[in-house]
Amino acid sequence: MKTILYIIQKEFKQIFRNKAMLPLIFVLPLIQLIILSNAATFEIKNIKFSYIDNDKTSFSRNLIAKFDASTYFNVITDFPSYKIANAAMLKGDVAVILEIPPYFERDLLKNKKINLSVIINAIDGAAAGVENVYINQIIKNFNKNAQATLIQPSVPTAIGIKNTPKNITSITSFWYNKTLNYKTFMVPGILVLLVTMITLFLSGMNIVREKEIGTLEQMNVTPIKKHQFIIGKLFPFWVLGMLLLTIGLIIARVLFNVPMVGSISLMYLYTSIYILVILGMGLFISNYTDTQQQAMFIAWFFVVIFILMSGLFTPIESMPQWAQFLTEFNPIKFYVEIMRMVMLKGSNFTDILPQFMKTLVYAVVMNGLAVWSYKKTN
Incomplete structure (x- = not known):
């Protein structure tokens, strides 16, 4: 010893x-x-976000504001055309391009199907997948709020009260890392x-x-x-x-x-x-x-x-x-x-x-x- x-x-x-x-x-x-x-x-933050607003209405501005308010996106600028936006992504100035079609507000008021064009720089596939989830979540919440605004309030009828759509909500509980x-x-x-x-x-x-x-x-x-x-x-x-x-x-x-x-x-x-x-x-x-x-x-x-x-x-x-x-x-x-x-x-x-x-x-x-x-x- x-x-x-x-x-x-x-x-x-x-x-x-x-x-x-x-x-x-x-x-x-x-x-x-x-x-x-x-x-x-692996958290994705400060995503360089840009957009092409072909509608220029209150609804399109409201959608852009949702992205601007998010902590994950950094709204860089807007582009007048897809060609200019594509050139900016090629240089690496932006990572996401959102194109809002013409008559966006009108079609939304008429409850028509609307297609939004989202272009994501996917050189980093994992990051692009996360960014896609963030974008879809914001658009989903915007669509939900827009539909709630457009629904007329219930009015009495001869038979009773007209039913309004009901949403299913989930309550999430984070264990072991509550602050994420x-x-x-x-x-x-x-x-x-x-x-x-x-x-x-x-x-x-x-x-x-x-x-x-x-x-x-x-x-x-x-x-x-x-x-x-x-x-x-x-x-x-x-x-x-x-x-x-x-x-x-x-x-x-x-x-x-x-x-x-x-x-x-x-x-x-x-x-x-x-x-x-x-x-x-x-x-x-x-x-x-x-x-x-x-x-x-x-x-x-x-x-x-x-x-x-x-x-x-x-x-x-x-x-x-x-x-x-x-x-x-x-x-x-x-x-x-x-x-x-x-x-x-x-x-x-x-x-x-x-x-x-x-x-x-x-x-x-x-x-x-x-x-x-x-x-x-x-």
Whole structure:
């Protein structure tokens, strides 16, 4: 035990002596958490909106006013013709063109069918789909209000009172994110990303660095046992990972006001197991690389795949079936799910038990492979 403590003490001294590593551990993750949580959003706002009003009546102006009042659209200008509007979209000056046909008000008063032309820049297909939903919702509400205005009030008849049309209304209740704040959804995932990347890169490069400077060969011929060396080398990065989680949770609460409904201790319990998975991966990578650059490139290769298939930025349900199957072997996916479940839903240990058991098995297998692949010569 004393041998392990000496190695741990040596590792902490080595970490804090390295002036280049300290900002990488403590400063960069905090800056990334703050920046990425604000930048990584799929909300569509400030859509460049333009229109061609061929009717120029109170009803057409009222429709344009609906778009102008929306927080999603930024009404740029109106165009006298479709040709000019099309040229503006080609330059990227506008993203949406709404063309109101002639006799719009007259046909609406006569209850005739009206076709509105909506042109959307669909280079980004996902954004265009969201914009289309926003536009249809505004037009639907406008049509509903217009029809209510045009309906004559009920008047008594010889038989009774004439019935008026009745609408079906739905009452929506938003659970777990009542304000629909996208940061509430993204911050837990970004925190997972930072804990994963920092612990993986540091643990992977740390042992490779020993190879580069030649100290690993010296330690291999000492009486230090294999398990003592590995525990002593990886434990400091386990502590740093838990410290990063603590700092990230504080920032999430204080700066982004992310709710923490569930148990904090449950998040720490799962994270302690999850970091073992990442440290095992880092050790496994370092055993087959000779330079820090090689370790960085290999670690980055796997991290990018794991992140893109974790459900952090894209829903897993939208992936092909084969990709959904592969995500069952992705530890980052489990961590993202559990962080969101515990922080936002208040899930308990029973709720996260399937992901917890998979991560525990992953930790045993990954660290077993890492220890097996580490060669120590006495």
